[in-house]
Amino acid sequence: MSHQQFAAEEPPAAGGKRLPPHADLNLLRTFLGVYRAGSFTAAAPGLGLSQPTVTAQIRTLEQQAGWVLFTRLPRGVEPTPYAHELAAQIAGALDSLATLEDSGATAAPVHLAGPSELLCVRVLPALAPLVADGVQLRVTQGLPEPLLEEMRAGRQDLVITTRRPRGRALESVPLADEEYLLVANPAWAERVEGADEPCAALSAVPMVTYAEDLPILRRYWRTVFGKQLTARAAVTVPNLYAVLSAVNAGAGYSVLPRSLCEEYLHSGHLALLHDPEEPPLNTLFLVQRPGDNTNPDLVRVRDRLRQAALDW
Template identity: 75%
Template structure:
């Protein structure tokens, strides 16, 4: 390893030192691996091959003289030194990334926002329309919570609306709003469950009605069964479709029943094209969280979008 004199090195907590002229690409690669927890997962996010990511991490470890990650069969676990280095390097690197991605005229870079497609369409984009007309630029993506949070860790998103709070303390998040879930079907199925005694009778009656969902593992329906009925769902889906909009359409057309956010099917319930099959005293709720990538405070438009969403969500 090349000898580095004290005036050429920067101390890192824990006694290790990194050359001041170290390639920023090594630190960017380190931060991406640290955030996603895997050399393999970090590679496509960085536009690199997995061997290149491995080589860059080894080069940085040679500079520190200590190991940064413990290699596991699946993923990489940060060492205490990696936690210390990430705490010091994340904010400056994120701020530098914001400068590099935005124009030098002083105008803020676009805000990269992601979350569930249905919520973005029905609630989020309408709430942000005034900001857009005022000059804020948005880059919006949709998807499931876990992949979106991992992409946020890697720097692809600034804000993510998540259906569950991310684990760990590395990502700041705040509760945004609560979604109420409702058990619904087309009116043609309502007579089949009307008069079913308590939860056991209703669950038994629903076994003869097809279940429509957006995912094979039935996340929303399983949660409803656990919270509303206190039991595990044993039914398999009869129809799976790409998103909740498609679930609403299929259920309203008479394909079967499903569990949906009330906000997404309220108009159908009011119009009578969907019927409420269950009305518990305490409807099941799910809290949505707004997750912000560390370092994005340097972009004032990220703060404007974040604060606007938190204010708008009070009426959702």
């Protein structure tokens, strides 16, 4: 089989139509990339092409085949029945060819993204053995929606997010449940210890947060105390690491993920202010870039994260 031409296999596609007997291999690769990525934009980086080139190649293949392969949507594309049939015919052969072409080549870096604190405390320590074994990582921190948009554009391979992606273009699996704890410096904890009304006792303690709208604290109050949080922050800082630093130094109290503050609780630098029967949990999701990724290191990173998360 030529690297420039690909002979279609039987059976004929939907509606009795057949792939042109000698379709250009590059067009078929582009088609399969779009089919798996769900959009022209997301497919382009993985194909090493610009988005206009991807669009032009799909139009050429549609003209040659006499089929409409994709229905354009406001965001992405929807494969037609002809596209599903074509993908079934060519995917196995193209993947086998890609494996042969890539054999002996150095695996590409794995692009991984997620919340900065989780990356530092959980993710990078879990992946350190893979890095020592030759896996290359390109790690980005950020908020869920911008990171998922980067994935849709093909710039991220794996994203850990606290929100399940909307729509069907990105598939996710639950990775772990993150527990949130109400903590303070032991000196402040002594003032509220044994209080019948923890909320009332905490009104005299400064509050530390990373955002003015108090997202984590408000959720804790709502789910644990069944009340609306009315207090205002005494200190607002850029991120959860800064919250931890301020609370550890005695600036006040806050709600932090267990992964971030567990070491300080064990050492006695922080104290637990409240121990509910059911502390609030935040589910972490692992999202993988759409498509049949052939990078073996990506699979190793994904599987290692899933295994490590069992102990998180």
